[in-house]
Ligand code: GLV
């Protein structure tokens with residue numbers, strides 16, 4: 001059984017055309033027309049193989065390779081197809097295409113599996129258009145009810161619920177399935193998005209777990225005024241209070257070890273005019289740490305820190321995402337280690353700094369992830385790159401892991 005390096009690479013490059021941006025990057029927002037097209041392209045490869053498609057209420061898309069014992073829980077493998085607004089060609093989509101390549105290789109080798117293997121493409125992992133990310137996997141696992149994000153709006157004011165309904169209507173030809181089931185195991189292949197595997201000359205990362213993340217949305221309400229005439233002492237300047245809040249958060253999250261990671265990646269100011277004092281400033285907070293106690297303590301102090309920093313404005317803080325640190329199952333880690341060894345590949349255990357849908361599968365079934373090297377560790381950037389050989393090695397390891405788990 002061998003995966004095809006060329007076929008997988010051709011598919012990756014075809015997918016990269018859907019949302020291509022300058023510098024070889026990709027902008028394929030969740031539930032956009034480009035996302036619809038990417039799903040159709042995936043189906044155009046999967047259906048001729050005889051894989052059975054289905055879609056759930058969150059738009060999570062499944063492709064089933066039947067097992068010889070269809071009543072047994074299936075092995076689930078995949079990732080996501082949406083990208084960051086200035087993202088790369090591999091984050092997410094490689095995991096879906098690797099799962100397809102692995103299943104295709106198994107079928108071409110004429111190998112039957114006891115358990116079914118289902119390929120999954122989760123809806124909105126990135127959270128770049130509709131925050132937060134991982135909506136598809138959170139709903140699948142029961143972590144949040146499916147209607148939780150219906151009112152979340154994108155920059156154009158379009159609602160998540162309406163855009164999801166549009167996708168489901170466009171895919172009315174695909175059989176619907178109930179939301180959520182209990183797989184035998186879940187395996188997510190993904191690019192590392194960090195520098196370790198490349199620096200150490202390794203092929204495969206056996207992911208041990210994922211650090212925790214908390215997201216907040218902060219809105220600071222002030223009052224518009226004329227930039228030339230309004231005395232400073234009388235202003236309620238939302239930008240000035242945002243700057244105070246971010247400075248206070250920098251102090252709250254300072255960590256000499258650089259383990260606690262604090263990011264303000266999104267800032268909006270209204271009315272966004274040079275000579276008008278802003279009456280609204282909005283910014284995002286992304287806070288991460290591998291230790292639940294640290295993440296909980298610092299995260300719980302965010303609201304008071306922001307309130308304490310307000311000079312003249314009023315702040316509203318909403319927590320939009322809370323993913324506790326997750327530990328992956330020995331069952332999956334051992335299967336990956338054995339597969340890498342059988343392929344003569346060099347592997348190491350490692351944690352994930354990025355979050356992934358796999359985090360939400362941990363309470364549902366034995367879960368794990370396979371990492372492949374990322375050039376210079378770059379990700380969430382158009383320069384993101386893994387080579388044809390690296391992507392093929394990852395898919396080959398996945399094929400062995402799926403064959404192993406689906407044979408049990
Ligand atoms: C996922 O994209 C993350 O931000 O970790």
Ligand code: MN
Pocket residue numbers: 080091092125190
């Ligand atoms: Mn990803």
Ligand code: MN
Pocket residue numbers: 084091126380
């Ligand atoms: Mn990502």
Ligand code: MN
Pocket residue numbers: 125126354355356
């Ligand atoms: Mn991600």
